[in-house]
Amino acid sequence: GENVEQHPSTLSVQEGDSAVIKCTYSDSASNYFPWYKQELGKRPQLIIDIRSNVGEKKDQRIAVTLNKTAKHFSLHITETQPEDSAVYFCAASNQGVDDMRFGAGTRLTVKP
Amino acid sequence: DAGVIQSPRHEVTEMGQEVTLRCKPISGHDYLFWYRQTMMRGLELLIYFNNNVPIDDSGMPEDRFSAKMPNASFSTLKIQPSEPRDSAVYFCASSLAAAGEETQYFGPGTRLLVL
Numbered sequence: 719g720e721n722v723e724q725h726p727s728t729l730s731v732q733e734g735d736s737a738v739i740k741c742t743y744s745d746s747a748s749n750y751f752p753w754y755k756q757e758l759g760k761r762p763q764l765i766i767d768i769r770s771n772v773g774e775k776k777d778q779r780i781a782v783t784l785n786k787t788a789k790h791f792s793l794h795i796t797e798t799q800p801e802d803s804a805v806y807f808c809a810a811s812n813q814g815v816d817d818m819r820f821g822a823g824t825r826l827t828v829k830p
Numbered sequence: 831d832a833g834v835i836q837s838p839r840h841e842v843t844e845m846g847q848e849v850t851l852r853c854k855p856i857s858g859h860d861y862l863f864w865y866r867q868t869m870m871r872g873l874e875l876l877i878y879f880n881n882n883v884p885i886d887d888s889g890m891p892e893d894r895f896s897a898k899m900p901n902a903s904f905s906t907l908k909i910q911p912s913e914p915r916d917s918a919v920y921f922c923a924s925s926l927a928a929a930g931e932e933t934q935y936f937g938p939g940t941r942l943l944v945l
Contacts (some may be wrong), residue, residue: 761936
């Protein structure tokens with residue numbers, strides 16, 4: 719089955735700096751890669767996703783890149799703000815299998 | 831739509847008691863997922879349903895855990911008997927289609943504490 723690894727487990731940046739979180743996956747058949755943001759005590763919420771037919775996707779300050787050959791994908795947050803502080807989860811799924819596997823999460827702290 | 835609804839939001843119980851968690855998916859969503867979240871193990875998929883039918887329950891930790899979906903708008907996750915190591919946040923999520931095709935929307939979660 720799919721195995722997703724996420725790094726780093728914690729990340730601290732200064733407000734205005736960029737933050738990058740990386741994930742690797744094991745199943746070459748995986749073709750959908752969402753990223754979730756979970757604030758303290760709240761539910762995970764989708765912030766951006768990418769499918770295997772695209773190498774990069776951007777939405778304002780966040781972007782995701784996918785390297786299918788290397789089986790890794792990354793979340794990039796530019797111009798970080800204190801409200802970006804949260805735990806971020808990557809996930810991977812195979813459209814034909816239905817279920818989704820999550821990374822262990824990255825706790826991002828943005829210092830004002 | 832109100833989104834995925836879960837109840838109760840918090841549950842404190844004693845070891846050995848039966849615990850029932852409830853979920854109402856978003857109307858029209860054909861897939862329903864139950865997840866467990868702990869600090870040690872992160873977010874784990876326990877079981878998911880497609881059109882009310884359990885598809886994969888390989889993530890259910892033990893026979894003490896069971897899940898049902900009697901109709902398209904309701905699902906339960908039951909733990910009997912509960913143990914302290916079951917303490918976690920349990921999330922229900924639903925989606926329009928398969929995980930690779932559509933976004934999963936999470937409920938607010940049930941925070942379970944077993945003493």
